[in-house]
Amino acid sequence: MTAYIARRLAQSVVILLGVTLLTFVLLHLIPGGPAHGILGPRATAPQIAAFEQATGLNQPVLQQFVVYLDHLLHGNFGYSYKLNQTVGSVFAQDLPKSLALVGPPTVLSLAIGVPLGLWQSQRRDKLDDHLITGVGYVLYAMPDFWLAFILIDVFALRLFWLPPNAPDSTTWTAAFTDAEAMILPWATLTLVSIAVFSRYMRSSALDAMAQDYIRTARAKGAQRGRILRKHVIRNASIPIITLVGLSIPGLLSGAILEEVVFNYPGIGLATYNAALVKDYPILLGTTIVFGALTIFGNLVADIAYAYADPRVRVA
Amino acid sequence: MLRPTQEKIAEGGDVGVGLRRGEIVRAMLWGGRLSKIGTTTIVVVVLFCFVGPLFYHTNLVNPDQLLIVKPPSRQHLLGTDGNGFDELGELMVGGQSALEIGLASAFLASIFGALYGAAAGYLGGFWDGLLMRIVDTMLAIPGLLLLLLLAVIFSTSTPVLIFILALFAWLGPARLVRGETLTLRTREYVQAAKLMGATSIRIVLRHIVPNALGTIVVNTTFQVADAILLLASLSFLGLGPPPPATNWGGMLSDGSEYLVQGGWWLVYPAGAAIVITVVAFNFLGEGIEEAVGARTRK
Numbered sequence: 001m002t003a004y005i006a007r008r009l010a011q012s013v014v015i016l017l018g019v020t021l022l023t024f025v026l027l028h029l030i031p032g033g034p035a036h037g038i039l040g041p042r043a044t045a046p047q048i049a050a051f052e053q054a055t056g057l058n059q060p061v062l063q064q065f066v067v068y069l070d071h072l073l074h075g076n077f078g079y080s081y082k083l084n085q086t087v088g089s090v091f092a093q094d095l096p097k098s099l100a101l102v103g104p105p106t107v108l109s110l111a112i113g114v115p116l117g118l119w120q121s122q123r124r125d126k127l128d129d130h131l132i133t134g135v136g137y138v139l140y141a142m143p144d145f146w147l148a149f150i151l152i153d154v155f156a157l158r159l160f161w162l163p164p165n166a167p168d169s170t171t172w173t174a175a176f177t178d179a180e181a182m183i184l185p186w187a188t189l190t191l192v193s194i195a196v197f198s199r200y201m202r203s204s205a206l207d208a209m210a211q212d213y214i215r216t217a218r219a220k221g222a223q224r225g226r227i228l229r230k231h232v233i234r235n236a237s238i239p240i241i242t243l244v245g246l247s248i249p250g251l252l253s254g255a256i257l258e259e260v261v262f263n264y265p266g267i268g269l270a271t272y273n274a275a276l277v278k279d280y281p282i283l284l285g286t287t288i289v290f291g292a293l294t295i296f297g298n299l300v301a302d303i304a305y306a307y308a309d310p311r312v313r314v315a
Numbered sequence: 316m317l318r319p320t321q322e323k324i325a326e327g328g329d330v331g332v333g334l335r336r337g338e339i340v341r342a343m344l345w346g347g348r349l350s351k352i353g354t355t356t357i358v359v360v361v362l363f364c365f366v367g368p369l370f371y372h373t374n375l376v377n378p379d380q381l382l383i384v385k386p387p388s389r390q391h392l393l394g395t396d397g398n399g400f401d402e403l404g405e406l407m408v409g410g411q412s413a414l415e416i417g418l419a420s421a422f423l424a425s426i427f428g429a430l431y432g433a434a435a436g437y438l439g440g441f442w443d444g445l446l447m448r449i450v451d452t453m454l455a456i457p458g459l460l461l462l463l464l465l466a467v468i469f470s471t472s473t474p475v476l477i478f479i480l481a482l483f484a485w486l487g488p489a490r491l492v493r494g495e496t497l498t499l500r501t502r503e504y505v506q507a508a509k510l511m512g513a514t515s516i517r518i519v520l521r522h523i524v525p526n527a528l529g530t531i532v533v534n535t536t537f538q539v540a541d542a543i544l545l546l547a548s549l550s551f552l553g554l555g556p557p558p559p560a561t562n563w564g565g566m567l568s569d570g571s572e573y574l575v576q577g578g579w580w581l582v583y584p585a586g587a588a589i590v591i592t593v594v595a596f597n598f599l600g601e602g603i604e605e606a607v608g609a610r611t612r613k
Contacts, residue, residue, distance in 0.1 A: 011451075018452035029468050141540065141593035143547045143564070146586035149571055153579060164575075253459035257548060261571075272552060275463045283464060291455045298455075 001306065008302055012295045019291035020072070024065050027280045038081045038280070072288070078281035082274070087285040090270055095289070096172035098266035101258065102251045105186050106244075109193035114240060116194065117201025118233065124206065132198070139195035144254050148188045148261040155184060166264035185262045189254055193247065200243050205236040238308050245301020249294045342606040343532070350602025356595035360588075364410035373404030376559075384573050387580055394580035397569060405561055406584055412562040413543050413592070416473060420480035421538035427481070428488030429531050433523045435489070436496025437515060447493065450486050458483055459548060466554040473556050476549070480542050488534050495527045529607035536600035540593045547589050563589050 035048045035057050043051075052058040056067060071078065077087035116132065123129045139147070156164035166185050167178040176182075208214065209232055217227050256268035263269070267286060274282035344354045379399030387394040393402035435446035453461065465479040499505060505522050513521075524531075549555050550564030563585045570581025 014448065015451050015455055018448065019455050022452055023456070023464065026464055026468060137594055137597065138590055141544070141590045141597060143544055143551070143567070143586065143589055145548070145551050145571075146567060146582075146589065149567070149574060149582050149586070153574055153582065157575060157577075249455075249457035252457040253548075256459050256463070257551070260552065271460065271463065275467045276553070278467055283467070287456055287460060287464065290457050290460055294455045294457060 004306055005303055008299055012299050016288075016292055016295055019295075020069065020288050021065060023284055023287040023291075024068060025061065027284055028061055038278075068284075077285040077288075080274070080279055080282050082277050082279040083282070087281050090282060091267065091285065091289060093170065094265065094267040094270050097174075097264070098252075098255050098259070098268055100172045100176070101166075101182075101185060101264060101266055102189060102255050104182075105189035105193060106247075106251065108186070109190045109197055110240075110244065112190070113194040113197025114201045114237070117198035117203075118205050118228075118236070120198065120202040121205035121209065121232075121236075122228075129202075133202075136195040136199050139191055140199070142192070143257075144188060144192055145257045145261045147191060148184070148258060151184050151188055152261075164262075166259075166262040168263065168265060170265075185258050185264060188258060189251070192254065193251075196247065196250075197240070197243065201236065201240060204239045205232055208232050208236040211235070238305065241304045241308060242301050245297040245299075245304075248297035249290070252290050252293065339607075343603045344599070346606040347602050349598045350606065353595045353597075353599030353602055356591060357599065360410065360592050360595065361414065364407050364414060367407040368404065371404060371407065373401035375400050375404055375408060375561075384576065384578050384581070386578075393584050394578075396566070396581055397573060402566075402580055402584065405566060406563070406588055409561040409563050409566050409585070410588060410592070412473065412556055412560055413546060413564075413589070416477050416480065416546050416556075416562075417539045417543040419477045420484060420542045421535050423477065423481035424484035424538055424542075425488050425531055425535040428485035429492045429524055429527065430519070431485065432489040432492030432494075433496045433519045433527065434515075436493040437500055437519050437523055439500075443493070447490075450489050453483075454486050458545065462545060462549055463552070463554070466549060471549075471554055471557060473560065476546065476556060480545055483545070484538050484542060487538065488531060491530055491534055492524075492527050495530050496523050499523050499526055533600055533604045533607065536596055536603055540596035540600070543589065543593055543596070 035051045035055075036043065039047060039051060049058075056064060059067075068078070075088065077091065079086050080090060083090060120129045120132055152164045155162045162183050163181045164184070165181065167174040167181045169178070214227060214231055217231055222230075252268070255266060256272055258264065259266045259268035260272050267289075270282060271286045273279070274286070344350055379395075382391075382395045382399030384397055385391060385395045385399075387402075391401045391403070393406065396402055396405065431446065431450075435443045438446075456464075461483055462479060465482060466476075469475045469479065471479070500523070505518060508518050508522055546555065546562065547564030547567065550562055551568045553568065555562055555565045566585040567582060567589075570578060570585060573581050
C-alpha cells in the first residue's frame with residue numbers, strides 16, 4: 001500500500017508540474033505577451049520594454065518559468081496588477097467563499113443521489129425508475145446557468161420567496177449567516193450533481209447485483225434487505241469514491257458559472273473577471289490551484305479506492 | 316490510474332462482423348428505442364434550424380426600436396428580443412452555429428484523439444507514458460477554465476471556437492482508444508501484420524483504428540452533446556461567436572438581462588432547444604452503444 005501511495009504521489013507531482021508549465025507557456029501566447037495584457041492595448045513599445053525589463057519578462061520563457069516555480073514553492077503566486085493585490089491574498093479572500101458554495105451541494109447531492117440510485121436499481125424498468133432516469137437525463141443535459149435562471153425566475157422573481165443574488169460579502173461565513181440567499185445557488189449545483197450521482201449509483205448497483213456472490217447469498221437464503229445491506233450497497237459504493245474524486249473539476253467549472261449568474265464573489269467570479277481583462281497572474285494562479293485540487297481529488301480517490309478494494313493495489 | 320472508461324472493452328473489435336456497412340449504419344441510427352428517439356429528434360432539430368428559416372422569414376439584421384422585448388404574439392410566435400428581432404427566427408439561426416460548431420469540434424477531436432490514443436497504446440513503453448501524461452496534465456485543468464484560458468488567448472471566431480472546443484475534447488477519445496488499443500495490439504491479426512513487416516503507421520491506421528471504430532463513433536456522439544453544452548457555457552460567459560452571429564448560449568446570456576422585466580420568452584425556449592438537442596445526441600450515443608456492443612462511458 002505504501003508503494004502504491006508513493007507511486008501515485010510521484011505521478012501527481014509530475015502532473016502538477018506539467019499543469020504549471022502548460023499554463024505558463026499558454027499564457028505567454030496571449031497576443032502581445034503578458035506585458036501587453038497587463039498594460040493594455042494602448043501601451044507604447046518603450047513602456048512595454050521598460051515593464052518587461054522591470055519584471056523579467058524579457059528573459060527566456062524557460063528561465064521565467066524557473067523563477068516562477070521558485071516563487072511558487074515559497075508560497076508566492078505573483079502579483080495582480082489589475083487588482084493591485086497579491087494573487088495569494090485574492091485566493092485567501094475568495095477561495096473559502098467558493099468552497100462554501102460547492103461544499104454543501106456536494107454533501108447534499110451525495111446524500112440524496114446515492115440512495116436514489118440504489119432505490120432505482122431495485123425498481124429497475126418500473127415506471128418510477130424510468131421517470132427518475134428521464135428527469136436525470138434532462139438535468140444532465142441542462143446548462144447549469146439555465147437551470148439557475150429558471151430557479152431565479154420562479155422562486156425569486158415570481159414567488160418572491162428567495163433573493164435572486166447570492167450574498168455579496170467579503171467573508172465566507174456570509175454563505176451561512178445569510179443562508180437564505182445561498183439556497184438558489186446551492187439548489188442549482190445540488191440538482192445537477194444528483195443527476196450524475198444517482199445515475200452512476202444505479203448502474204453500479206445493477207452491476208453488483210449481477211455478481212455471483214449475490215446469487216450465492218440468495219441461494220443460502222439470505223433475505224432481500226440483508227443482501228442489499230451487506231452485499232449490494234457495500235460493493236456498489238466503491239466506484240462512487242472515484243466519482244466523487246473525479247467530480248471536482250466539474251464542480252469548479254460549475255462554480256465559475258454559478259458565481260457569474262448569482263454574482264457571488266468567489267474565486268470563479270475572480271477568474272472570470274481576470275479572463276475578461278487578461279489579468280494573467282490571476283489566471284495562472286487559479287489554473288494551478290484548480291489543477292492541484294483536481295489532482296489531489298484524484299489522488300485521494302485512488303488511495304481510498306485501493307483501501308476499499310484491495311484488488312487494485314496489486315495491479 | 317483508475318477510470319471507469321478504462322475497463323476492458325468486451326470484444327469491441329468484432330463489431331459488425333458479417334454485416335454490410337448499410338446494415339451497421341441502420342442498426343446504429345434505428346436499431347433500438349433510444350436510437351429512434353435520438354435520430355428523429357436530431358432530424359427535427361436540423362430541419363428546424365436549416366430549413367425553417369426558408370419558410371419562416373424574419374428580420375434579424377436591422378434592429379427595430381418599436382419591437383424591443385415584446386411578448387409572444389401572432390406575428391412573433393416567441394416574442395422579440397432586445398434588438399426587436401424575432402425570437403423564433405433567431406432560435407433557428409442560432410441553432411445552426413450550435414450544431415455546426417458542436418459537430419465540427421466533435422469530429423476534429425475524435426479523429427485526433429483516436430489517432431493519438433492508438434499511437435500511444437500501440438507504441439507503449441516510454442512513448443505511451445509520455446503521451447498519456449500530457450493527456451493527464453490537460454485533464455487536470457477543469458474544462459471550463461481551460462476553455463476560458465484558450466478563449467482569452469485566441470480571440471474567438473467560429474473556426475477558432477471549433478478548434479478550442481476540439482483542443483479540450485480530444486482528451487476523452489485519446490484515453491478511450493488507448494485503452495482499447497492495449498487489448499487490440501495483442502490480437503493475432505495485429506501480430507500477423509507486424510510479422511509481415513507492416514509499419515507502425517500502417518498497423519495503427521489499418522488495423523487498430525478501424526477495429527476501435529465502434530468505441531470512437533459512440534464517443535463522438537457524446538462529444539457532440541458535450542460540445543454544444545460547452546459552447547453554450549462559453550457563449551454565456553461572453554466568449555462565444557462574436558456578433559452578429561448568434562447561438563443558443565449567447566441568446567440565453569442576452570435574454571437573462573430581461574428576466575427581471577418578465578421576459579421569460581427570451582430564456583426558456585433557447586434553453587429548451589439546448590436541452591432537447593443535447594438529450595437527443597446522448598440518446599443516439601446510448602443507442603449506438605447498444606448496437607455496437609461497445610462498453611464505453613463518457
